[in-house]
Amino acid sequence: WLLELAPSLIFKLGHHHTLLNLVERWELATQGSDPLLDRMAAWALIFLRSFSTAKDRIKQSTAARPQWDDDLLQHAVMAALQDDYASAGKLAFQWLEHHRDESTIYTGAAWTVHAFNLKCVGDFTGAHASLYEAHTIFGRVHSGYGTAWAHVVGALTLIKAGRHRDSLAEIERGLLRAGNEPGLGGQRAMLLSLEAFVRYERNELPAVRAALDEALPLLPDQGVVDAIVLGFTAAARLRAAEDDLGTALDILSEGERCGTQREFQRLSLSLLAERALLLARSGATGQAIYTAESAGIIRKSASTGGLVGDRAARLYARLALADGESERARQLLAPLLTHARHAGQRYKLCERLILTALG
DSSP states (O other): OHHHHHHIIIIISOOHHHHHHHHHHHHHHHTOOOHHHHHHHHHHHHHTTOHHHHHHHHHHHHHHOTTOOHHHHHHHHHHHHTTOHHHHHHHHHHHHHHHTTOOSHHHHHHHHHHHHHHHHTTOHHHHHHHHHHHHHHHHHHTOHHHHHHHHHHHHHHHHHTTOHHHHHHHHHHHHHHHTTOGGGHHHHHHHHHHHHHHHHHTTOHHHHHHHHHHHGGGGGGOSOHHHHHHHHHHHHHHHHHTTOHHHHHHHHHHHHHHHHHTTOHHHHHHHHHHHHHHHHHTTOHHHHHHHHHHTTOOGGGGGSOHHHHHHHHHHHHHHHHHTTOHHHHHHHHHHHHHHHHHHTOHHHHHHHHHHHHHO
């Protein structure tokens, strides 16, 4: 009975704690273990971000039934939830090579992880194609939990591509699907954080406040770094727009602590860069530079590329503009413009064109 119930509790309803409690009661009653239940318990632990305990369950299950290959997909999902999108995409693709023609919850999860990786590397067409496969499968097997995850990744993909109007439509569809189901609270929080960011960009401040009131308390526990970054960024910018810089910086500090505690480098670095930008906009240029350099965001890194280089170039271009160094700003922005054009990142392209025009 429990083996039949487990997939629905995990993949359709998102009731991970319920499944783990039932497994624990069964194991206490029988003084034994079952490899299939270990496998199901590992999935619940993964979605609860209890990765070390999940790995123990996977190891125990594989020792009993070594012919399974589900552990490959489980490690892919764990990598994605730890923001190691490159490893996640590689493992998901390897799993799909043997299962892409299947219509199971697991295949839908693999397509979603694959889409997340493609989003991160800027392959928006590939990401949308993978998400189409995921939505088709999740609809076929009636997995509300999986569908909600696919909407989160879909909205993020559209935001990164600069398609804000389309992203709001995707967020609305996701929120309708998630509803107020307790098992989908995390996905709802992530979708609302994305909505808050997009609404802020559209200067719809009352809607930003409404979305953040529900989303912000839940964000530190979520598993998609992009959603956490955008939620805390929107909250800080909203406070700054209300001339409450102190609270804005406090909000960023909370997000930075989350990044440190959960070892999310992208989260910590993104919010530290946001802190420096807020300080620069408030006229505290010296403090902005000190904040950036303390985090390793230095002038030299602006020419190295990658996440740190991108953050450094954008920050120091703004500082150069503030100091009247137009030529220096244009030099920093030139490679960023080229990259944004080639990657199809419309939002970043608009931002960088505006900064270039200001120079």
